[in-house]
Amino acid sequence: MQPTEELFKRKNESGGGIEVICGSMFSGKTEELIRRINRARYAKLSVKIFKPKLDIRYDENDVVSHNATTINSTPVGKSAEILLLTGHAQVVGIDEAQFFDNKLPEICTTLANKGIRVVIAGLDMDFKGRPFGPMPTLMAIAESVTKVHAVCMRCGNPALYSYRLVPGKDKVLLGEKESYEPRCRVCYNSKTF
Numbered sequence: 001m002q003p004t005e006e007l008f009k010r011k012n013e014s015g016g017g018i019e020v021i022c023g024s025m026f027s028g029k030t031e032e033l034i035r036r037i038n039r040a041r042y043a044k045l046s047v048k049i050f051k052p053k054l055d056i057r058y059d060e061n062d063v064v065s066h067n068a069t070t071i072n073s074t075p076v077g078k079s080a081e082i083l084l085l086t087g088h089a090q091v092v093g094i095d096e097a098q099f100f101d102n103k104l105p106e107i108c109t110t111l112a113n114k115g116i117r118v119v120i121a122g123l124d125m126d127f128k129g130r131p132f133g134p135m136p137t138l139m140a141i142a143e144s145v146t147k148v149h150a151v152c153m154r155c156g157n158p159a160l161y162s163y164r165l166v167p168g169k170d171k172v173l174l175g176e177k178e179s180y181e182p183r184c185r186v187c188y189n190s191k192t193f
Contacts, residue, residue, distance in 0.1 A: 097122030
């Protein structure tokens with residue numbers, strides 16, 4: 001049996017695993033998370049979705065994509081709360097994972113080892129182009145990583161950076177199109193627009 005076949009055989013037997021959806025702002029990460037969670041619901045699996053309490057851009061409770069697709073979620077302050085609130089869920093969704101503490105990879109591993117499918121969405125890089133929060137570790141331990149791209153607002157090429165339009169040095173600045181725009185590598189590095 002090939003190593004890849006063995007991996008998927010074991011995953012199917014336990015049902016557990018970690019899937020990461022990452023990319024820049026406006027790349028469709030949350031849309032993809034919601035799509036996967038809805039597919040699990042169609043399959044009549046029990047699901048639970050979490051998001052960080054600090055993300056109140058669109059709604060205090062629900063996960064909402066930039067395209068206004070919505071799914072009910074539970075806001076939590078720390079990743080450890082996810083373990084306490086998962087209940088009997090077969091699938092756990094986590095949005096805006098970059099805002100969680102560095103214990104999130106351990107929490108996700110614990111859930112996956114219990115046979116739970118964990119689907120995570122988050123920014124892989126901050127506005128400075130550096131790895132963001134627990135995302136690098138989550139990407140390293142995941143069975144699958146899907147990197148989605150936005151469209152560069154300057155040239156139309158695939159964008160992988162979240163360029164901050166407003167001044168500030170804080171790593172976390174909740175914002176939308178007035179604060180950020182997606183850019184490709186060339187336009188992000190030129191910073192002359």
